[in-house]
Amino acid sequence: MRLTSLILLLLLGSCKKDQVSYPSSETQLENGMIVLCEGLFQQNNSSVSWIDFSNSEISNSFFLDNTQRQLGDTGNDIQQYGNKIYIVVNVSSTIEVIDAVDFSPIKQIPMIANSVSKQPRNITFYEGKAFVTCYDGFVDVIDTNLLEVTKRIAVGSNPEGLAVVNNKLYVSNSGGLNSGPMDSTVSIINLGTELEEQKVRVGLNPGQVISDADGDVYVAIRGNYASVSPSLARIDSQTDLVIQELPIEVSSIVEMNGKFLLSYYDFNTTMSSVKVFDPVTELIENTSLINDPNITTLYGVSYSSLLDKIFVLDAMNFINTGYVRKYSSNGTWEKDYHVGLNPTKVLFYE
Secondary structure, eight states: OHHHHHHTTTTSOOOOOOOOOOOOTTSOOOSEEEEEEOOOTTTTOOEEEEEETTTOOEESOHHHHHHSSOOOSOEEEEEEETTEEEEEETTTTEEEEEETTTOOEEEEEEOEETTEEOOEEEEEEETTEEEEEETTTEEEEEETTTTEEEEEEEOSSSEEEEEEETTEEEEEEOOTTOSSSOOOEEEEEETTTTEEEEEEEOSSSEEEEEEOTTOOEEEEEOTTSSSSOOEEEEEETTTTEEEEEEOOOOSEEEEETTEEEEEEEETTTTEEEEEEEETTTTEEEEEEEEOOTTOSSEEEEEEETTTTEEEEEEOTTSSSOOEEEEEETTSOEEEEEEOSSSEEEEEEEO
């Protein structure tokens, strides 16, 4: 798990990249990419980078420049819904709400319950509401007009990934902070009642959740990084039965033209891979779409449908600033962008 891995690096320093240039908050954002950089656990150095595709200029202090304050500790997710951007900051237990046009701050939502940090992780949206997984065992419901938490839904241990399919919310319960065995379930929430209806057992330490065009739900199973190997589970959203578990090493899943890019970084061998998986045939079409020796630590993958480009997030050695590496859809390297510390998620302006 990323957060656990970064704890080992607490006593190490970090290097910062000199800034190049940045658009002001008076400029409407377009033809570029926002990069959320996680920073180091308990170092309060999360950041946001802006990459301008028109001139390749980069700002690695974009959040600070537009808000006049630091983002916080361990940024985990960034998503746009309507005219707002939501940034989930795990250790600081906040959600930053930003104007999607000029990146000006709207509100900081504190994620605290009974004076205890909820540790939010990931966010998704449905019919005017945001749903946020929190490591204290709940999914928080946020009204996107009021920008307030209106309800808490109890789920499993240390929930992480989530996806809306067939008016239901599928939430992976990782149990990643458990002192004993990790969790191995996916909670299914009825979005009409906003209550958990059932849990289905998948594999150990489930992470990202995504659906295909037919409504099947896929869950990246991460195992225990030792004796239990990663895999890919498939849930039928009509019956909510686990109908398949494929022995495929996967850390994250991204949709690309009806197929999935499956990325994986092996912390034991330090090897990275990006595969192409067809959810129709349930087969790997390309076992090594991107095989670039310049990738040091694959930390995530994104795909721009408009640009038809793949972007690989490289955390390097975790203590030095990272890179976003751009590739064609056939895996050919095109360009590198030097960004902040531990780039983890991106948001395209196309």
